[in-house]
Amino acid sequence: DIVMTQSPDSLTVSLGERATINCKASQTILYSSNNNNYLAWYQQKPGQPPKLLIYWASTRQSGVPDRFTGSGSATDFTLTISSLQPEDVAVYYCQQYYTSPPTFGQGTKVEIK
Amino acid sequence: EVQLVESGGGVARPGGSLRLSCAASGFSFDDKGMTWVRQAPGKGLEWVSGINWNGDRTDYLDSVKGRFTISRDNAKYSLYLQMNSLRAEDTAFYYCARISSPLVRGVIDYWGQGTLVTVSS
Numbered sequence: 001d002i003v004m005t006q007s008p009d010s011l012t013v014s015l016g017e018r019a020t021i022n023c024k025a026s027q028t029i030l031y032s033s034n035n036n037n038y039l040a041w042y043q044q045k046p047g048q049p050p051k052l053l054i055y056w057a058s059t060r061q062s063g064v065p066d067r068f069t070g071s072g073s074a075t076d077f078t079l080t081i082s083s084l085q086p087e088d089v090a091v092y093y094c095q096q097y098y099t100s101p102p103t104f105g106q107g108t109k110v111e112i113k
Numbered sequence: 114e115v116q117l118v119e120s121g122g123g124v125a126r127p128g129g130s131l132r133l134s135c136a137a138s139g140f141s142f143d144d145k146g147m148t149w150v151r152q153a154p155g156k157g158l159e160w161v162s163g164i165n166w167n168g169d170r171t172d173y174l175d176s177v178k179g180r181f182t183i184s185r186d187n188a189k190y191s192l193y194l195q196m197n198s199l200r201a202e203d204t205a206f207y208y209c210a211r212i213s214s215p216l217v218r219g220v221i222d223y224w225g226q227g228t229l230v231t232v233s234s
Contacts, residue, residue, distance in 0.1 A: 040220050042158075049208055049224035050158065061222070093158055097219050100172050104158040 002026050002096050006105035014113045019081040021108045023072075023094035030074045031098065038098035041070055041079045044107075045090045053092075054079065086112060115139040115223045117209045122228030125199050131230060135192040135209030143167065143187040146212035146219060149194050151205035152227070161207070162194065166215035177203075199232045206230075 003026040013019045029038045037057035042050040052061045054070035057077055067082040081088055089112060094105040121133040133149070148163040162183040163172045171183050182195040192209055206227040213220040 042221075044158075049226055050221075051224070052220065052222050055213070055220040055222075095158075095221075100218060101174050102160045102163075102218055104160070107157045 001101055002029065002099060002103050004094055004096055004103050004105040006092075006094060006108050008108060009106070010109040010111065012111045012113045013081075013084045015086065016083050019084050019088070019110055021079045021092050021094075021110075023077040023079070023105050025075045025077075025096055028074045029096045029098035037073055037077070038096055039070075039072075039077050040095045040097065041068075042093045042095065043088075043090045044093065050093065081110070084110070084112065115211065117211065117223060117225035119207065119209045119225045119228035122207065122230045124231045124233060125196075126234055127200060127232055129199050129232070130195070130197045131199065133194040133196065133207055133209075133228060133230070135225060137190045137192065137209075137211070140211070142185075142190040144215060146214060146216050147183075147185060147192045148210050148212055148218075148221060149183065149192075150208045150210055150221070150224075151203075151230075152208070153205045156205075159205075163212065163217045164192070165217040170217045172217050196230070199230075201232050204230060204232050 005024045007022045039057040041054040044050040058070045069080045091107045091109050116138045118136045146165045149161040164183045180198045184193045208227045209225040210221045211223040213222040
């Protein structure tokens with residue numbers, strides 16, 4: 001199985017500041033035939049189901065604010081929130097869908113300082 | 114509007130069974146793969162099972178293989194998860210979710226609210 005490891009486990013950031021979450025895959029999730037990275041990012045607020053933010057590592061889902069940016073390739077990926085807002089308090093998960101079983105990172109909790 | 118509504122959760126004894134259902138609406142159900150993802154209380158997300166658009170391909174987490182069966186009824190816009198030989202470690206919220214493609218695995222673009230399964234004696 002591909003192990004997804006996120007860092008840090010938790011993050012406290014001031015309003016308006018940048019938040020950066022890293023995600024490392026235990027093997028490449030870049031499919032060379034189509035040059036796509038099979039990685040998604042989800043946001044889960046307390047008491048709610050997860051919500052898709054980013055897929056193919058850097059494509060923003062419709063309706064997601066442009067302060068959320070995904071980057072990276074192969075085994076190393078990053079989710080950046082450029083200017084943290086109160087509504088961004090949540091747990092963020094990366095997930096690979098390159099191979100079975102699809103696996104998630106352990107989650108990164110983002111809080112306001 | 115895409116809606117996914119789970120039902121069938123509850124309390125089961127170890128070794129018992131439960132059948133989860135998911136009613137889908139707001140999209141062409143037979144165009145999409147579907148999946149179940151679970152989350153133990155206070156813990157992270159764990160993929161459980163997936164099924165492609167017409168049900169002829171399924172996939173399972175190793176720890177549930179032989180115990181859980183995923184199925185779908187496209188005429189009823191419904192997804193199911195039959196869970197047998199339940200164990201304490203199966204205790205979790207179970208989310209029904211839509212895959213953005215017709216395949217058995219892919220981007221999960223919509224999630225239901227979840228249903229809680231508790232396995233306890």
